[in-house]
Amino acid sequence: AQSVAQPEDQVNVAEGNPLTVKCTYSVSGNPYLFWYVQYPNRGLQFLLKYITGDNLVKGSYGFEAEFNKSQTSFHLKKPSALVSDSALYFCAVRDGKAAGNKLTFGGGTRVLVKP
Amino acid sequence: EPEVTQTPSHQVTQMGQEVILRCVPISNHLYFYWYRQILGQKVEFLVSFYNNEISEKSEIFDDQFSVERPDGSNFTLKIRSTKLEDSAMYFCASSESWQQNQPQHFGDGTRLSIL
Numbered sequence: 001a002q003s004v005a006q007p008e009d010q011v012n013v014a015e016g017n018p019l020t021v022k023c024t025y026s027v028s029g030n031p032y033l034f035w036y037v038q039y040p041n042r043g044l045q046f047l048l049k050y051i052t053g054d055n056l057v058k059g060s061y062g063f064e065a066e067f068n069k070s071q072t073s074f075h076l077k078k079p080s081a082l083v084s085d086s087a088l089y090f091c092a093v094r095d096g097k098a099a100g101n102k103l104t105f106g107g108g109t110r111v112l113v114k115p
Numbered sequence: 116e117p118e119v120t121q122t123p124s125h126q127v128t129q130m131g132q133e134v135i136l137r138c139v140p141i142s143n144h145l146y147f148y149w150y151r152q153i154l155g156q157k158v159e160f161l162v163s164f165y166n167n168e169i170s171e172k173s174e175i176f177d178d179q180f181s182v183e184r185p186d187g188s189n190f191t192l193k194i195r196s197t198k199l200e201d202s203a204m205y206f207c208a209s210s211e212s213w214q215q216n217q218p219q220h221f222g223d224g225t226r227l228s229i230l
Contacts, residue, residue: 044158
């Protein structure tokens with residue numbers, strides 16, 4: 001079975017400071033990992049993915065994520081947060097060993113960037 | 116940028132009534148999905164669909180649920196006899212291929228309220 005945990009319900013950060021949103025996962029096979037962002041009254045917007053290769057993945061809007069196999073983590077990062085980054089962030093995993101294509105999501109982390 | 120569109124944005128229905136949620140996936144995408152998010156809970160996979168067939172479904176997707184691609188553009192989720200616990204945000208998603216490294220692109224969702 002595949003699962004994802006986002007240990008923080010909310011992250012508060014001052015504008016201009018680095019932002020980190022944590023995610024850990026559990027799969028049987030190789031993980032395919034995704035980050036999505038949700039703004040109010042909108043759907044889930046794809047930010048970035050890790051499939052294989054470099055452990056540091058770069059995505060949209062200056063976000064990046066670091067894959068760590070030994071810690072089974074895929075933390076989302078942004079070096080300098082903007083007020084407009086305030087949103088709900090979801091980590092998702094797909095198990096490379098499982099049949100099918102369903103995504104399993106974490107519970108989401110609300111990010112609040114204060115001016 | 117192409118988007119997944121969902122209608123209506125909000126649907127209010129009496130318990131026991133049938134409801135149809137509509138989605139127009141991205142035009143060159145071939146794989147379609149429905150997810151739901153009950154208020155305050157995780158985004159959960161319901162069903163995936165390809166080539167006019169269900170590819171995978173979760174335990175949530177019981178006989179009350181059905182999906183259909185009635186024409187070349189629409190993808191619908193029908194709930195035959197709604198229950199109070201069906202109240203949730205329903206997200207449609209599509210992906211270009213079945214490859215597990217392909218991201219799924221989500222619509223803005225339909226908020227379903229069962230009275």
